[in-house]
Each structure stands twice: as structure tokens, then as C-alpha cells.
Amino acid sequence: MGNMFSLQGKNAIVVGGAGGLGQAIAQGLAENGAKVAIASRNADSLQRAVREIKAACGLDISYYIADASVEASVEALVSDSVRDLGKVDILVNAQGFNKKHKAEDFPMDVFEQMFDVNVVGVMMCCKHFGKHMIKNGYGKIVNLSSVRGRIATKGAGNAGYCGTKGAVDMITRQLASEFGQYNITVNAIGPTVTETPMMTDILDSRGPNARKDLADNLPMKRMALPSDCVGPAVFLCSDASGFVTGNIIYPDGGLTAIG
Template identity: 45%
Template sequence: MKDIFKLDGKIAIVTGGAGGIGEALALGLGIHGAAVVVSSRNQEAIEKVAQKITRESGNNAIAIAADVTDEASMQNLVDEVLKKYGKIDILVNAMGMNIKRDAFEYPMEDWDKIFNVNVKGTMIACKTVGRVMKNQGKGAIVNLSSVRGIRGYTGGNTGYCATKGAVELITKALALEWAPSGIRVNALGPALVITPGTRHIADNPELAKKYASAVPMGRIGLPEDMVGAVIYLASDAAGFVSGQTIYVDGGLTAA
């Protein structure tokens, strides 16, 4: 049997590739053989990630800035990738944001901001790259959901939970609609992961203990914990898997 987890010869786009999870996923795709296009709005940040991937994986990675909330920007990204590689095999949407606000007072401008990135951005990226995959007759998309897409949480997370619930259903609906075109659409559902945005939790022993105690495996997730699931979903190993979310959560959603 061939190595069904290999991504040799595959072209992968990672949106949100400068973030903590996105960088780890982009690096993992490169190490497993894919040529990676790292994208976010911050050109300087994605250049550093692309250089790291090239250095550590031996596979060439490039950086192309794009805004997932802008259709013209995403189309430009797709056009540039096609010009260089002629195809797109994998799309990983690793972008995301959270704005925590008390639900009684949640400002609608903040509600719109978080939905703009997490929901609208996911859909724009999926449909823009999805059209290319339809023409090719195949492709694999992995969206970034969360355990909060199926489990509510306190602490001002109503907006975040709502957006991740939307990502869950976008994933399922696209998987159904695009299956005849050979496009698989799945999602990654992390629990809390230590990234630059959550580093304050890891650096506070009391907070870290609180969050870790809620996880059956007794620790908080790391970006590298997310890589295996995405490699699987992007590879031929998951050739008959679509519309699913893999929760990489230390057992949290088992309860």
C-alpha cells in the first residue's frame, strides 16, 4: 500500500498562516511534502513563516498577502497561485478571531467584525478556491472550527461560539453540495490552544491550572497538536471523509 498520508506534489494554501495554529499547520503540510502558500494580511509575518517552512521542510514555500473578507483580494491570491503552480489541491482556513463581550451589552460593530472574519472569510475562501477545485475535479478543504462550535461557554464568548457554530454548518453544507465535484470539506475543532493570543494563560500558573483541569487529558493544547488531524484530512488517507469535524481537544467533548 502506498503512503496515503504523503502530500508530495500537492499545492496547499493556508489562510491565517501567520497565526499560532496557522503557522504550525503550514509547517506540517510542508514537512509532509506539500508546496505551501502562506497567506494573511501581514506580508512581513507570512514571509517569515514561508522562510521557516522552506528551511525546515526542504520544500519551497511562498507568501502571498490576502484578505479573506475581500473577494477581489482572495481571487488575486488564487490567480497568483494558479499562475505559479497551475492547480490548488488543499485549502486550510486557519484564520480566526475572538472579541469577548458581555452578552447584555455586546456591541453590534464587534459582532459584525468577528462574523466578518470567522464566517464571511471562511465562505469567501471556500468558494474562491472551491471553483478551482471543481474545475480540477478534486480538492480538500479544512476549516477552523472549535469545540465552541458545539458547546457554549461563558466569559463573553457568545459571538465566538456563534461564529464557530456557523463554520460547522458551512462545512457540512459545502461537503454535501460539493461532493459530486470531488471536493471534500472538513473541519478542525480545537479546544484552547496556546498561541501568542493566549500566552497569558500559560504564563499564569493559576489560570493554566484552571483551564487544564477542565480537559480530561490534563493539559492545554499546543499548535503542534493540531497538525496530525489536518495532515490526515488533507491527504488521500481521508479520501472517503467529508463533512466531519475532528475535535483535537484532549477528550473535552467526550463528556
């Protein structure tokens, strides 16, 4: 048996691939042999991520400007990437948006915006790349969920974010059910708090001990790193996970074991 984790010959799109977790995953997929393209809304951050990945591992990846919460933009992303790559085997949904407000004060426009990016955007990418994968008879879809899809926080603020991630978990399971017959696996990764652009302001606002307190609360006694998502992503995108579908892997230092 060859290397069942190899992604040689596979083409991957990482939506949100210029973000903290998306960029680490995009690099990890490229390092394991995939041809990778990243996609999000901002050209500058996409170009920065392409440069940083090249500097880190010497590999070239490409990028597309796309808004995952606009259906026409997702359709254009599918047709452009299929035109350029010939086929897309792997989709990683690493886009996301996180704002905290007490439930009784939650601005509903922010709540809806979070659902647009975290839920509608994930569903639209799965829908349109899924249609392409069905034609090919092969696909690996990985959605970035969160421990917050499974356990609520003690403090206030997470009604929106937890709601979106619970939805991602159930969409992942339902799509696994619908797409399994086409040789497409659909799984999720559920990290705990990881230092990325999404979390830096939130962590800073919690005071000087926020990071240490988070680490102390985890069985593994350290904060999560973006690289902690890479192994699970490579596994879920490779043939090593050929019969794994509808699952959520938690690179969370043990939080869900005790949560």
C-alpha cells in the first residue's frame, strides 16, 4: 500500500484560505502533494498568503477572488477553478466570521451576517462544488466548524456563533448522507480557540490573562495553534479517510472530552 495520506494528483480549493486556519491548511495540503488554490474576498490578503506559503515551503499556490455568501460568485469560483485545474477533488470551507454580543442585545443584522458567511456560504460552496464532484464521482469536503457547534460557553455572547456552528455540524452530516453514494465524503473539523486574525481582538479584549486561562482550562495545557488543524485536514482530504464521512474531528486539546 502506498502513502494513503498523499494528495498527489488532487486539486484543492480552500475557501477562506488567506485566514489563519485556512492558510495553514492550504499549505499542509500543498506540502502533501495537492495542487491548491485559495479563495476569499480580499486580493491583498490572498496575495500575502500566496507569498507566505511560497516562502515557508517553496510551493506555488494560486488564488481566486470570491465571496462565498454570494451565489453567483460561488458559481464563478467553481467554473473558473474547473476551467483552470480541470477538476476539483477537495473543497475546504475555512471562511468565517465571529462577533460576540449578549443575546438580549444581539444586533440582528450582525446575527444574519454571521449566518450568511458561516452557514449560507458553506452550504453554497458545498452545493456548487458538490455538483461538480458528483459528475466526477469523487470528492472530499471539509467544513471548519468549532467546539462551539457542540458546547455552549459559560459566559454570554455566543448565540450567533454557536448557532452557526451547530448548523454547520448538521449540514455536514446531512450532506454526508446525500453525497455518500457519489463517493464524496463530507466531514468537519471543530477547533477550539486558536490565535488567528479572527480571535486576536476578542482575546485582547478579555485581558492579559486570557490566553493563559484558556490554556490552563485544556487537558493539554496549551493554546491551540493553526498547525493543529493541518493533520486532521490532510487526513480528511486523503484516501486515508475513504470510509469516514459525516464526522467531526476536534483538534481541541481535549476540551470536548471534559466539556
